[in-house]
Amino acid sequence: MNELNTKIKKFAQIILDAQNVVALTGAGMGIESGIADFRSPGTGLWEKVNPDEFASIHSYVSDPKKNLDFMLELGMAIFKAKPNKGHKALTKLQKLDKLNGILTQNIDGLHQKAHSKDVVELHGTAYEAICMSCGHIYSITIMIDQVRNGKYSPSCEACTGLLKPNAIFFGEPLRSETLSQADRLIEECDLLIVLGSSLLVYPVAFYPRKALSLGAKLAIINIQETDIDASADVVIHDKIGDVFPLIVNIVKNEIEEGH
Numbered sequence: 001m002n003e004l005n006t007k008i009k010k011f012a013q014i015i016l017d018a019q020n021v022v023a024l025t026g027a028g029m030g031i032e033s034g035i036a037d038f039r040s041p042g043t044g045l046w047e048k049v050n051p052d053e054f055a056s057i058h059s060y061v062s063d064p065k066k067n068l069d070f071m072l073e074l075g076m077a078i079f080k081a082k083p084n085k086g087h088k089a090l091t092k093l094q095k096l097d098k099l100n101g102i103l104t105q106n107i108d109g110l111h112q113k114a115h116s117k118d119v120v121e122l123h124g125t126a127y128e129a130i131c132m133s134c135g136h137i138y139s140i141t142i143m144i145d146q147v148r149n150g151k152y153s154p155s156c157e158a159c160t161g162l163l164k165p166n167a168i169f170f171g172e173p174l175r176s177e178t179l180s181q182a183d184r185l186i187e188e189c190d191l192l193i194v195l196g197s198s199l200l201v202y203p204v205a206f207y208p209r210k211a212l213s214l215g216a217k218l219a220i221i222n223i224q225e226t227d228i229d230a231s232a233d234v235v236i237h238d239k240i241g242d243v244f245p246l247i248v249n250i251v252k253n254e255i256e257e258g259h
């Protein structure tokens, strides 16, 4: 048996042995659905735009137009995207009663499109716009229509405040309710599965360390290495869509044979 097969079996066994499994997903999860991530060499969005100038709340407020073209490009990729094999495998794991919840950094809504439940969107969603003055939430289409009609300071219909996508920009705090939900999932899990995250953005970067310190196991699938690989119980440096469905199939077969 080659090394990859051994790791796939070990990964599946760790899931089978766990009582409370939580998944933490990052932009690597969306790649196979055609949405670029930030940090993959050659294709990551940060090679196209400067993160200090884009997707930060300060730059958005000072010059919405500069940011909106980039956001529209990412948004269009998101709106036409379909769930991939990785999203579907997570849903399958949940149906097997082997997944308690999903913490995602993604704003693409693809876990929900794949019919996964208990998804905590740590960084909000690309499908909504929020008024920066009164907090009213709209469908993102309201904002896109205004921008397409040349209104590069899209505004709230109720109070004329500036609209922004209801996703967390750099420089913005995460919502306290979302953080509490995430803390609870991390505290209760005995296995954290990381799928497609460089684990460089806080607070998400902290969750694997927190789970480990509370005695949980850690399993990672990510093409690039992460800073916490050495502490994980199993790490696979491969594409999620190529390996995670195989892992979930082993789990499924074992559970069905056990009955």
Ligand SMILES: NC(=O)c1ccc[n+]([C@@H]2O[C@H](COP(=O)([O-])OP(=O)(O)OC[C@H]3O[C@@H](n4cnc5c(N)ncnc54)[C@H](O)[C@@H]3O)[C@@H](O)[C@H]2O)c1
Binding pocket: 025, 026, 027, 028, 029, 030, 031, 032, 035, 036, 037, 038, 039, 040, 044, 105, 106, 107, 108, 109, 123, 195, 196, 197, 198, 199, 200, 201, 221, 222, 223, 224, 238, 239, 240, 241
């Ligand atoms: N799909 C989306 O919603 C989307 C897209 C771009 C950025 N973002 C935002 O980007 C921020 C960056 O954090 P991040 O850690 O999620 O992303 P990241 O870009 O920092 O890291 C993505 C990681 O995924 C790995 N990867 C790429 N393709 C993969 C594949 N097919 N299988 C396995 N691994 C793969 C890469 O090696 C990389 O380490 C987050 O705040 C997130 O909100 C979201």
Ligand SMILES: [Zn+2]
Binding pocket: 131, 132, 133, 134, 135, 136, 156, 157, 158, 159, 160, 161
């Ligand atoms: Zn308003």
